[in-house]
Amino acid sequence: MENKISQGNLYDFYGEMLNEHQREVYEDFVLNDLSLGEIAADRGISRQAVHDSVKRSTKQLEEYESKLHLIEKFVNIRDKVQRINILCESDEASEWIKAKQEIETIANDILEEL
Amino acid sequence: MENKISQGNLYDFYGEMLNEHQREVYEDFVLNDLSLGEIAADRGISRQAVHDSVKRSTKQLEEYESKLHLIEKFVNIRDKVQRINILCESDEASEWIKAKQEIETIANDILEEL
Numbered sequence: 001m002e003n004k005i006s007q008g009n010l011y012d013f014y015g016e017m018l019n020e021h022q023r024e025v026y027e028d029f030v031l032n033d034l035s036l037g038e039i040a041a042d043r044g045i046s047r048q049a050v051h052d053s054v055k056r057s058t059k060q061l062e063e064y065e066s067k068l069h070l071i072e073k074f075v076n077i078r079d080k081v082q083r084i085n086i087l088c089e090s091d092e093a094s095e096w097i098k099a100k101q102e103i104e105t106i107a108n109d110i111l112e113e114l
Numbered sequence: 115m116e117n118k119i120s121q122g123n124l125y126d127f128y129g130e131m132l133n134e135h136q137r138e139v140y141e142d143f144v145l146n147d148l149s150l151g152e153i154a155a156d157r158g159i160s161r162q163a164v165h166d167s168v169k170r171s172t173k174q175l176e177e178y179e180s181k182l183h184l185i186e187k188f189v190n191i192r193d194k195v196q197r198i199n200i201l202c203e204s205d206e207a208s209e210w211i212k213a214k215q216e217i218e219t220i221a222n223d224i225l226e227e228l
Contacts, residue, residue, distance in 0.1 A: 016181040067130040068182075074228050084198075084221040088214040096210040100202040103217060107198040110224060114188050 004030050007054075010061035013070045018057055025053045073113050080106045080113075118144050121168075124175035127184045132171055139167045187227050194220045194227075 007030045015023060025043070028034045029050070036054075040047040065071055084106055087099045121144045129137060142148045142156070143164070150168075154161040179185055198220055201213045 014182075017178075064131075068128075068184075070182075070184075070228075074225075077228060078225055081221045081225050085218055088218045088221075090214075096214075100204075100213075104199055104202045107195045107202075107221075111192055111195050114184075114191060 004033070007058055007061075009071055010058065010065060013074070014061045014064045014068075017064060018060070022053060022057045022060075025050060026057045029054045076113055077110050080110050118147070121172055121175075123185055124172065124179060127188070128175045128178045128182075131178060132174070136167060136171045136174075139164060140171045143168045190227055191224050194224050 007026075011026060011030055015026070018026060025039060028039045028042070029036070034042075036047045036050045039050045043050070084103055087103050090096075090099055121140075125140060125144055129140070132140060139153060139157070142153045143150070148156075150161045150164045153164045157164070198217055201217050201220075204210075204213055
């Protein structure tokens with residue numbers, strides 16, 4: 001199974017696409033860090049059923065990412081925003097002309113990314 | 115049924131989520147502006163089947179938007195990028211300090227939006 005950081009990222013972007021039962025099990029395992037055994041006992045289902053549910057949900061969320069690329073786009077846009085922040089940190093007014101040209105380009109690139 | 119502009123927007127953001135048959139019919143109707151009758155004749159299916167397919171696809175895409183809000187987020191981010199572009203249009207170096215503060219805030223807001 002995927003690691004929990006990657007599963008947590010998938011949840012952040014696509015968690016709404018899971019049905020209620022899937023989401024509860026997935027949250028307990030990935031976000032609340034309960035064990036398969038704990039979740040199984042809480043819900044009166046088998047450990048295997050919990051395992052299968054998390055695995056199926058992960059696969060479903062990965063399929064959304066392979067089609068919509070929201071995590072990939074987020075990472076790209078985060079880089080662009082960081083670059084804008086660096087350009088805004090300059091204290092030299094004389095650098096403004098160059099900086100603002102690059103900022104405009106980056107800002108428009110962000111829109112293209114979406 | 116929804117209007118074609120709205121259906122086109124849904125397609126731009128979520129079209130990848132349709133299966134191949136759904137996508138072809140939806141593209142012919144929404145993007146290529148063929149009539150239900152033309153699509154039906156091309157595919158050897160009934161006009162009603164084409165109508166139902168487009169309607170079902172539209173509903174499916176609307177459900178994605180109601181969960182993921184990608185179009186809503188795009189519109190909000192487009193407004194923020196436009197504001198950054200306006201701030202970058204100033205020719206006054208003396209305005210740089212105020213402008214860059216606002217640009218940084220907006221850029222970080224864009225990330226929050228995603």
